[in-house]
Amino acid sequence: MLAASAGLVALFLFTGVLDLWQSLVTLVVIALAALIGDARSGPVKLPQVDAAEQHREVDRAIGAVVGAFPDAVILLDAADRVLASNPAAREIAPALAVDQPVTLALRIPEVHQAVRQARAAGARQRAEFVTRVPIERWFELIVAPLPPSDVEPASHRGRLILVFHDMTPMRRVEEMRVDFVANASHELRTPLASLSGFIETLQGSARDDPAANARFLQIMKTQADRMARLIDDLLSLSRVELVEHVAPTEPLDLVSAVRQVVDGLQMLARDREVSVSFNLPAAPLTVLGDRDELIRVFENLIENAMKYGGSGKRLIISMSQDMTADGSPEAVASVRDFGPGIAPEHLPRLTERFYRVDMASSRAEGGTGLGLSLVKHIVNRHRGRLQIESELGKGATFTVRLPLVGAPAGAAKSPSG
Numbered sequence: 336m337l338a339a340s341a342g343l344v345a346l347f348l349f350t351g352v353l354d355l356w357q358s359l360v361t362l363v364v365i366a367l368a369a370l371i372g373d374a375r376s377g378p379v380k381l382p383q384v385d386a387a388e389q390h391r392e393v394d395r396a397i398g399a400v401v402g403a404f405p406d407a408v409i410l411l412d413a414a415d416r417v418l419a420s421n422p423a424a425r426e427i428a429p430a431l432a433v434d435q436p437v438t439l440a441l442r443i444p445e446v447h448q449a450v451r452q453a454r455a456a457g458a459r460q461r462a463e464f465v466t467r468v469p470i471e472r473w474f475e476l477i478v479a480p481l482p483p484s485d486v487e488p489a490s491h492r493g494r495l496i497l498v499f500h501d502m503t504p505m506r507r508v509e510e511m512r513v514d515f516v517a518n519a520s521h522e523l524r525t526p527l528a529s530l531s532g533f534i535e536t537l538q539g540s541a542r543d544d545p546a547a548n549a550r551f552l553q554i555m556k557t558q559a560d561r562m563a564r565l566i567d568d569l570l571s572l573s574r575v576e577l578v579e580h581v582a583p584t585e586p587l588d589l590v591s592a593v594r595q596v597v598d599g600l601q602m603l604a605r606d607r608e609v610s611v612s613f614n615l616p617a618a619p620l621t622v623l624g625d626r627d628e629l630i631r632v633f634e635n636l637i638e639n640a641m642k643y644g645g646s647g648k649r650l651i652i653s654m655s656q657d658m659t660a661d662g663s664p665e666a667v668a669s670v671r672d673f674g675p676g677i678a679p680e681h682l683p684r685l686t687e688r689f690y691r692v693d694m695a696s697s698r699a700e701g702g703t704g705l706g707l708s709l710v711k712h713i714v715n716r717h718r719g720r721l722q723i724e725s726e727l728g729k730g731a732t733f734t735v736r737l738p739l740v741g742a743p744a745g746a747a748k749s750p751s752g
C-alpha cells in the first residue's frame with residue numbers, strides 16, 4: 336500500500352496536481368495510516384509486534400520517505416526535536432541529529448518563528464531566509480503541521496514537517512535580469528546624454544559657428560550610430576535567445592560564409608593595416624546553420640581581432656575538420672590575432688553581456704559589449720562550442736566548433752594530422 340501511495344503521490348506531484356510540500360505531507364499521512372492500519376489489524380498481520388515496535392516501524396517508514404525527497408525536509412516532534420531529516424537538510428544544518436532539539440543545529444530566527452507560528456495557528460506557514468556560509472543561498476520554507484490521528488500515541492502528536500526549497504538559481508536569474516535592465520539603460524543613456532548636450536550647444540553658443548556645427552554633427556552621428564548598434568545587438572540577442580532551443584536545419588558551407596565575412600571587412604583590415612592569411616580546406620565544411628547568424632558570429636570575431644588585436648598586424652583564419660570526444664565529426668573555425676591578448680581572469684567572463692576588458696578601448700572602438708555574448712548564444716543554438724584561448728602579450732584565438740553534416744565519421748581529420 337505504501338508503494339502504491341508513493342506512486343500515486345509522485346503522479347500528483349509530477350502532473351502538478353499537488354506541489355512538493357503537499358505531496359510530502361500526503362505521503363507521510365498515508366505512510367502513517369498504512370502502517371498504523373497494519374499494526375491495528377494486530378494478530379492477523381503483525382502478531383508478534385508490540386506497540387512500541389509498531390511505532391518505530393512507522394518512524395522508519397517516515398524517515399525513508401523524508402530521505403527520498405530532493406528538497407531539504409525535517410520532521411519535528413511536538414517538542415521540536417528532530418524525528419527525521421534528509422541529506423539536503425543536513426547540508427543546510429550539518430549538526431541535525433535525531434532526538435536533538437532542532438534549535439541546536441539550525442540557528443535561523445526565521446525558521447524558529449515559522450515553527451512557533453505554525454504551532455500557534457495549527458496551520459501551514461511560509462518564510463524566506465538567506466544563509467551566507469559557505470556561500471549565499473536563498474530558501475523558501477514551508478512549515479506544516481501533520482494532521483493528528485486517534486490511533487497515534489501521544490508522543491506522535493504535534494508533529495511538524497519543514498520543507499526547504501532552494502530558490503538560489505531563481506534569485507540569480509532575477510538578479511541577472513535586473514542587472515541587465517540597469518546596464519542596458521546605462522549604455523543607452525550615455526550616448527543620449529551626449530546627443531542632448533550637443534543639441535543644446537548647437538541651439539545656443541555654437542548656433543552661428545559653421546565649423547563647430549560640422550564637428551558636433553559628426554560626433555552626434557557617431558553617438559546615434561552607437562545607440563542604433565546597441566539596440567540592434569539587444570534585439571539580435573533576444574531573437575537568438577528566443578529560438579536557442581530550435582537548432583537550424585538548413586545545410587550551408589561554413590568556408591564560403593567565412594570568406595564572405597572577410598571580403599566585407601577588407602576596408603577595416605586596410606584601415607588597421609592588418610594582413611589576413613587563411614588556412615582553409617579545399618572541400619566545403621557543411622553544417623546545419625542560419626547563414627545570417629553565422630555571418631554575425633564571424634563578423635564579431637574577426638572585427639574584434641582587427642580592433643583589439645590589430646596591433647599585431649596580422650590575423651590567421653583557419654578552418655578544418657575534427658572529431659569530438661564522442662567521435663562525431665565537427666567543423667572547426669578559428670580566428671587568431673597577435674595583439675595584446677587577454678589576461679586569464681577575464682577569459683571566463685568575456686561572453687557576459689556588457690563585459691569589457693577595457694571599457695575605454697571598447698567605447699573608442701564603438702563596441703557595445705554584447706558581441707561575444709551574441710556569438711555564444713548563436714553558437715549554442717547551432718549546438719556548437721566557443722573556445723577562447725589567450726596569453727597576455729601573445730594575442731588571442733577564438734575557436735568555433737560546430738557539428739558537421741555529410742561527412743562519413745572516418746573522414747574527419749584533426750588539424751594536427
Ligand code: ADP
Binds near residue numbers: 640643676691704706
Ligand atoms: P565589444 O562590443 O566591446 O567589442 P565584445 O563582447 O565583442 O564587446 O567583446 C568584449 C570585450 O572582449 C571587448 O571589449 C574587449 O575588451 C575584449 N576582446 C574581444 N576580442 C578581443 C581580442 N581579440 N583581443 C583582445 N581583447 C578582446
